[in-house]
Amino acid sequence: MKIEVFRKSLIESNLYQSRYLGEALYYRRKLIMTIMRLWHGEVAIGKADDYEKFMIDRAAPDYGSVKGLIKLYFQRKDEEKKAHFLLVTLWDSIDSVKKFAGDNPEIAKYYPEDDEFLLEKEKYVSMYKVFYEM
Secondary structure, three states, rough: HHHHHHHHHHHHHHOOOOOOOOOOOOOOOEOOOOOEEEEEEEHHHEHHHHHHHHHHHHHHHHHOOOOEEEEEEEEEEEEOOEEEEEEEEEOOOOHHHHHOOOOOEOOOOOOOOOHHEEEOOOOOOOEEOOOOOO
C-alpha cells in the first residue's frame, strides 16, 4: 500500500518523467532517476585540514539548504604535497541542481574562500544520470 501511494505521488509530481539527464531514484526496482554531480579540487597538503573544515562548516550547509539534494559525499585523498577533494552529490532533478549551481549546472560553483585554498579552480563539474542502483 505505501509503495503504491509513493509511486502515485511521484507520478503526480512529475519526478517519474524525465526531460534532461533524467530525474529520479531507484526505489523497489521502480526506475526513478537521479542526477550525480561530481566536483574535484586540489589543495596544498598544509591547508587540507582547514579546507576540510571549511567544506563541512560552509559548503555542506549551503548544499543542504537546497530542496532536492538527496545525498552529499565529501571525499579526500592525500598525496605528499597536495590533497584531492572530490565532492559527489545526488539530486532528484536537474531543476534542483540548477537551484544550487545556476542555469548552467555543469559550470563549477565556488565560494570566495576557495581562493585561499585551491591550487586552481576547475571550470567544469561532471554530471551523470544514475540509471540503476542496488
